[in-house]
Amino acid sequence: MSQLRCWASELGFSQIGVAGIDLSSAEAGLIDWLARGFHGEMHYMAQHGLKRARPAELVPGTVRVITARMNYLPAAMASDWQAVEWHRLSQPSAAAVSMYARGRDYHKVLRARLQTLAERLAGLLGPFGxxxxxxxxxxxxxxLASRSGLGWRGKHTLLLSRQAGSTFFLGEIYVDVALPLSEPESAHCGSCRSCMDLCPTQAIVGERLVDARRCISYLTIEHAGAIPLEMRPLLGNRIYGCDDCQLACPWNKFAQPALVPDFDVRGVFRSPVLLDLWRWDEATFLRTTEGSPIRRIGFSRWQRNIAVALGNALRAGEDVAVREALHAWLAAPPAGVDLELVRPHVLWALDQA
Known part of the structure; x- marks a missing residue:
């Protein structure tokens, strides 16, 4: 394992562990979460059923899971990054994009490096599944990450580490080799409820229990239709994802910078302004978000989200330029946009003045 940890560090991972595959104790919670409809329109969550809790059914022959975490906090972020992000959220004309999405798509980064790690392990042990x-x-x-010692599940359901808070991605390698197991870590949230109390939509409905239908990350990314009317004012200027539960968490004073340059903030997302992003056409959106996780929501949802944020800016006192931009959109909507989806949000935004 020492050699594996060395390779993982060289590849930009912050920590690795090894978990067993008996997750039967997690099945009841998963079943209850799905039964209560907390997954919203993420139908794939129910479609795969208990395969999530049964690694050997997903990948036959699996006996261990190597878990890994990779920090994503951009190296150039200020030491008081939480205060900086809270300030951004207080500026109605600013655009708030979740920190993890300001650089390269993490799926691409982690998958390639995990594959390299597996190949190096095969060179040491011989071929394995x-x-x-x-x-x-x-x-x-x-x-899996909590069972392998990478941290514990916080009350916001994210993994927390005493060494790195929660600003990291997770990845796994399912293997058919009985590697030695890592020791799990106990929880250290205590009586703290900061994440629960400061969630803008109160989506954390119980300790380690999130109703995705109320979560801003779900509404701005996973949800394909109209954003519910009662939720729109709560989104503020958040146009892609939400970091509030992480900003509120005391453990994130220990957040560590990324070890790879892939998560450096793209120039356009350093200090984004709602009206600047609203003026993009589809070609600009596709070009600017190439290689970014943001591209997956598509241009229409991107415009839907910004329209809601502009409405909230109007309510907060922003006026002439915002109204003009919204009226200009109604007069000449950009090519490629889903009018049925976006136009009602634009009309709603204008009603907020």
Whole structure:
């Protein structure tokens, strides 16, 4: 394992562990979460059923799971990054994009490096069966990571580490080799409820229990239709994802910078302004978000989200330029946009003045 950890560090991972595959104790919670409809329109969550809690059913022959975490906090972020992000959220004309999405798509970064790690291990042990995942299949990532000692599940459901807070991605390698197991880490949230109390939509409905239908990350990324009317004012200026539960978490004072340059902030997302992003056409959106996780939501959802944020800016006192931009859009919507989806959000935004 020492050699494996050395290779992982060389590849930009911050920590690795090894978990067993008996996740039966997690099945009841998964079943209840699905039964309560907390997965919203993420039908794939229910489609795969209990495969998430049964690694050997997903990949036959699996006996261990190598887990890995990779920091994503951009190296250039200020030491008081939490205060900087809170300030951004207080500026109605600013655009708030989740920190993890300001650089390269993590799926591409982690998958390639996990595959390299598996190949190096094969060179040491000989050929073995394996499969690499990073938020790309029915995998209980946080459950496996917590069992392998990478941290514990916080009350916001994200993995927390005493050494690095929660600003990291997770990845897994399912293997058919009985590697030695890592020791799990106990929870250290105590009586703290900061993430629960400061969630703008109160999506954390219980300790380690999130109703995705109320989560801003779900609404701005996974949700394909109209954003519910009662949720729109709560989105503020958040146009892609939400970091509030991480900003509120005391453990993130220990957040560590990324070890790879892939997660450096793209220039356009250093200090984005809502009206600047609103004026993009589809070609600009596609060109600017190439290689970014943002591209996956498409141009229409991107415009839907910004329209809501502009409406909230109007309510907060922004006026002439925002109204003009919204009226200009109604007069000449950009090519390629889903009018049925976006136009009602633009009309709603204008009603907020």
């Amino acid at each position: 394996h499969r690499v995942f990073t938020d790309s299949a029915p995998v209980l990532e946080v459950e």
